Amino acid sequence: MTIKRRTLLKHSAVVLTLGLPQIACGASIFTVRVWPAPEYTRVTIESDGALKTKQTIVANPPRLAVDIEGITLNPALKELLAKVRPDDPNIAGIRVGQFSANVVRLVIDLKHAIKPQVFALTPVAAYQHRFVLDLYPTQEQDPLEALIAEKNQELTAQDPLEALIAKHLQPSSVSHPDSTSKIPAKKEALAKAGASIETKPEPPALKGTERLIIVALDAGHGGEDPGAIGPGGTREKDVVLKLAHMLRERINATSIKGNAMRAYLTRDGDFFVPLHMRVQKARRVQADLFISLHADAFFTPQPQGASVFALSQGGASSSAARWMAAKENKADLIGGLNVKAKDATVQRALLDMSTTAQINDSLKLGKNLLGEIGRVGKLHKPKVEQAGFAVLKAPDIPSVLVEAAFISNPTEEEKLNSEEYQTQLADAIMRGIVGYFAKNPPLARQRTTS
Numbered sequence: 001m002t003i004k005r006r007t008l009l010k011h012s013a014v015v016l017t018l019g020l021p022q023i024a025c026g027a028s029i030f031t032v033r034v035w036p037a038p039e040y041t042r043v044t045i046e047s048d049g050a051l052k053t054k055q056t057i058v059a060n061p062p063r064l065a066v067d068i069e070g071i072t073l074n075p076a077l078k079e080l081l082a083k084v085r086p087d088d089p090n091i092a093g094i095r096v097g098q099f100s101a102n103v104v105r106l107v108i109d110l111k112h113a114i115k116p117q118v119f120a121l122t123p124v125a126a127y128q129h130r131f132v133l134d135l136y137p138t139q140e141q142d143p144l145e146a147l148i149a150e151k152n153q154e155l156t157a158q159d160p161l162e163a164l165i166a167k168h169l170q171p172s173s174v175s176h177p178d179s180t181s182k183i184p185a186k187k188e189a190l191a192k193a194g195a196s197i198e199t200k201p202e203p204p205a206l207k208g209t210e211r212l213i214i215v216a217l218d219a220g221h222g223g224e225d226p227g228a229i230g231p232g233g234t235r236e237k238d239v240v241l242k243l244a245h246m247l248r249e250r251i252n253a254t255s256i257k258g259n260a261m262r263a264y265l266t267r268d269g270d271f272f273v274p275l276h277m278r279v280q281k282a283r284r285v286q287a288d289l290f291i292s293l294h295a296d297a298f299f300t301p302q303p304q305g306a307s308v309f310a311l312s313q314g315g316a317s318s319s320a321a322r323w324m325a326a327k328e329n330k331a332d333l334i335g336g337l338n339v340k341a342k343d344a345t346v347q348r349a350l351l352d353m354s355t356t357a358q359i360n361d362s363l364k365l366g367k368n369l370l371g372e373i374g375r376v377g378k379l380h381k382p383k384v385e386q387a388g389f390a391v392l393k394a395p396d397i398p399s400v401l402v403e404a405a406f407i408s409n410p411t412e413e414e415k416l417n418s419e420e421y422q423t424q425l426a427d428a429i430m431r432g433i434v435g436y437f438a439k440n441p442p443l444a445r446q447r448t449t450s
């Protein structure tokens with residue numbers, strides 16, 4: 001696929017040079033993509049050369065103007081207008097026009113105030129130069145409060161009066177995703193929700209529930225980063241999101257010794273989330289477990305079976321594990337991380353403090369998962385492997401990475417797409433989680449952060 005695309009690009013470059021020599025002096029844009037999500041909407045403009053740009057934010061009505069120098073308006077840019085979905089959480093529309101002889105102006109009309117991150121990415125994998133506009137809402141929802149409000153709403157759904165009360169418990173606070181010092185205390189948030197519930201004579205199902213047990217489900221890749229692609233065209237980012245949704249259903253329907261379980265997805269859609277942000281997101285909701293879902297790929301179609309990985313403090317447990325970690329850690333490069341964002345650098349540095357306790361718990365969790373997955377499918381390795389996966393670096397949350405199967409193996413690709421195997425796999429992982437909690441009750445676990 002990559003080769004085809006490169007050949008194609010080479011051909012079109014020749015055509016451009018021969019037919020339109022005036023464009024040869026600047027970059028030419030050949031594709032634009034829009035990735036909408038509640039967290040942020042990304043607009044990517046891909047070109048065969050670096051773009052010179054200038055942007056201005058206008059407050060009222062909120063919009064972002066971007067001038068791109070050295071290009072002329074072409075069909076790819078005009079297509080951008082059609083790519084904005086009416087339900088995009090952040091963008092209301094995009095206008096594009098030839099501002100002056102060699103400047104194209106994009107005006108992005110916004111649905112609310114935005115703090116944009118604008119950056120360029122040099123060619124990597126199948127991509128050429130990318131100019132990226134990440135549009136983050138200035139006000140965002142607190143994910144932990146959202147989980148609690150959602151739970152309360154579900155409990156009271158049958159009683160119209162309770163539903164009304166739950167509605168008033170909807171989160172409204174502004175939070176700060178990149179500040180660990182502002183992690184909301186789960187107990188405090190629960191107390192808040194509990195206190196409001198107590199105003200009712202009978203707080204039905206929350207009674208006896210001391211806290212939610214939160215499992216962070218991390219569907220690998222997303223957005224610009226498709227992950228591995230199977231011989232039949234199945235994209236890793238899609239199958240793992242499906243699996244995360246199936247697991248969420250199971251988790252949300254389960255409770256452990258009277259404590260309701262709740263799944264929290266680090267991404268609930270097709271958009272890119274940097275690896276350190278996945279960890280941060282799980283820490284913000286004070287997750288009890290972190291499970292990153294992936295599907296392996298190799299250069300040859302033979303390898304098969306599931307594997308489970310934990311973090312290692314020293315070296316990798318095998319060269320295959322080291323290779324796998326290096327491969328998964330590349331997600332940020334392909335997905336497109338703004339390395340210049342100060343917060344990102346600080347947060348990534350903070351996460352380089354893995355703990356023995358976290359790794360021991362992760363190994364136990366991994367063992368449970370392997371045992372259950374091995375009952376429904378093949379295992380690639382019978383033991384939990386260890387390597388330096390960036391996404392497993394929450395110092396206080398047992399974290400594993402599950403490679404559900406080899407998407408590069410045609411038989412396993414087919415299985416990953418079958419409803420039957422997806423169900424078996426989700427059930428197996430769920431049994432693994434419950435089995436882990438049976439032996440390691442979440443309430444007994446000491447938290448290393450407050």
Ligand SMILES: [Zn+2]
Pocket residue numbers: 220221227228236293294295328
């Ligand atoms: Zn992956």
